[in-house]
Amino acid sequence: MTHASALLRLVEDTIGLSLPIRLRTWDGSEAGPLGAPVVVIRNRRALRHVLWSPGELGIARAYVQGDLDVEGDLGEGLRAIWDAVRDARAADGAAGRPRVRPRQVASAAALALRLGAVGRRPPRPAAESALTGELHSKERDLAAISHHYDLSNDFYELILDPNMAYSSGFHITPEVTLEEAQTAKLHLVCRKLGLQPGMRMVDIGSGWGSLTLFAAEHYGVHVTGVTLSVEQRDYVMDRAAERGLQDRVQVSLRHFRDLEASGVRDAEIDAIASIEMGEHVGDAEYVVFTESIHRYLKPGGRVLIQQMSRSNDAPGDRPGGGPFIETYIAPDMHMKPLPKTLGLIAAAGLEIRDVQAMREHYPQTVAAWAANLEDNWDRAVKLIGEEYARVWRLYLTGGALAFEENRMGVDQILAVKPSARGVSGMPASPLHWLSSAT
Template sequence: MNIAAALLDLAEDTLSMTLPVRLRAWDGSEAGPPGAPVLVIHRKRALRHIMWQPGELGVARAYVQGDLDVDGDLGDGLRTLWSAVRDARSVDGDAGRPRIRPRLVLRAVGLAIRVGAIGRRPAPPAAESNLTGDLHSKERDRAAISHHYDLSNDFYELILDPNMAYSSGFHRTPEMTLEEAQTAKLHLICRKLGLEPGMRMVDIGSGWGSLTLFAAEHYGVHVTGVTLSSEQRDFVLKRAAERGLSDQVDVSLRHFRDLSESGVRDGQIDAIASVEMGEHVGDDEYTVFTEAIHRYLRPGGRVVIQQMSRSNDAPGDRPGGGPFIETYIAPDMHMKPLAKTIGLIAEPGLEIRDVQAMREHYPQTVTAWAENLESNWATAVNLVGEEMARVWRLYLVGGSLAFEENRMGVDQILAVKPGATGTSGMPAEPIAWLG
């Protein structure tokens, strides 16, 4: 029996499409078009993962545990598969999605018995999130952020640039290094905010302080960073002290709803930034988020929100980034089409002044992160374990492809809080974003 051929045939019937991959099973058997990316099933447990959880999550679990792999470039393999799915869906809109029919279930069970892969549901990887409590309660939000951002500061230092910017860079030229692109992005935000020495700024979702520290050091402003991650808070305060910025930088370990407890007063903030944090705000809570920004800003104060989005044709019942992202990376993530986000920002009275699409920049940023991971693989595994390192490999490769293919986007949205008479304080001439 050619196990690989039997498995490939079953997979194609289940997905209603021809798969552009070559399959290699644990016994050495192979099937599929010559020269195609090779999907390697190292262990029978991979089949149990997929049988118990058909679709993206089952495949991800098998990959994370090392039962399933791609022989060659993972990005090329995923790109080839997605291209085939798109072509198949142009004929059949359901192609590429598992169709669980009784006859296919019986066929799968029979094949699993014949190849010795039948068994109980395998334990999921330890890297999966396991949140409890009410969706987007303060406690659950804190747990969701901790799952991803408290992983290891040392690990993130391996992946990110020296600014520790965990968001899309601004790659003005393809030749820019990761650090140059992130520095250009930080200048871009500061210029859009019109920062001047002595201003008060709030950085909601301040992360490891890339923008908080940069704005304080290069633009002379007083910044309150906001995070739910204690590891990030400690990291930023330590760097601020090392750079002599302790008098200009504070980090509030609070939910954005509770900023008044850290001395942020309504109507007194000159500038607010939120860089790729809005995706963690639930749909029902997003108006609370934008109302808080409007309330904190003084008349004429500006806000820049850099936020990821999903394409308009993405399924409406999946607000996050898909089962893998929601399970391993960003639980409770909510990504909206750009037009919906703009409407929610404008709703409390903020005036939209500029929207800059940066989708093509993200694959360049993520590719640099992935290269950093691969070049420091042994150290990464030592810091976070083999499973989590494989989570990140899949996350970075898949995420880059999603932006490349316009399934996800990222934009910078500039808004201002007009004064009582409608004055905005914005310059008459367009701001020179590029400097």
């Protein structure tokens, strides 16, 4: 039996289904259906990664280091595997992960010995995070943000739109460009917040300033952006200077729990936005997050939170989206089911006025980012190295599928702080902001 045949048989026996892939191993042998996506195992180190870390993380490590690859469209390969897993589980009513039995462990060990794959644990890829300290302490949050967002401003300029919006766009039609979708999203956020010239706004998790700069430039508001990333803060202030917005834009290099040090006072802020930052707030800390928003808003002030969520039936022990995302992309991220997030916002005394699901928009946004990455692959590798570039290729492909298949969602949640007499000042219909944004 060839290397490829033996490996494919072992994997299929372990997970209990036939995989719609073709496998090619380092000796040139192949097994599996013709015409299927081809998974290439380039060397024995790929197997050692999986032996030492069975499952998603071991496979990711092998892929990131180039020991394992997929020929052709990576997304189609992952989609075919997910479809096969779903069909098999639906057929036998199984909802959990495959259970590895002692017989399969023995078979895997024997095959690894025969293939010469047994050996020391391979070095972990340099692209992995290695956080220490207390979960969601200010120091650890800073390290988590720095791991992802301080990678390279030049790299992010390669893949994002000119607004530098690193969040789901608002794709009014499938034909709109990435820049048009992000501009529509920014208008939508500003209209929902009811921004008017002279207002004071706080942008928590302001990133590269897409909303901060847009609101200041197009709606005339005074914006305090909040970030933990030095590179992001410097980037936004440079763009503000270029556009003559220094008098309306301030970016504070602080944790959201330290807003008072940025000159933000209780009940003085007209509008607060948090665009895909709430996922980085720990489960226990989210209460502090929503209570802080309530405290800083004026009566009648609005908050818009655009936030990713996980499905209600997702495993509770993987709130960050799985081993790959939690290790390489967003360490300590904590996504909640949407109903839980809504409950926490309401419990802080904020009245929820609108929830707009944007799940189907995100695959279109991510597909545009992925296309930009592929179009600029050599430049990306030069900027961040091949390991990190492969991390991003896998991240964007898998992320798009997670939203496409409803394993993850994203929503815009609009809430208001009513006055003591219950006055909200909100328009009577969401058409007020939807017609203007489009």
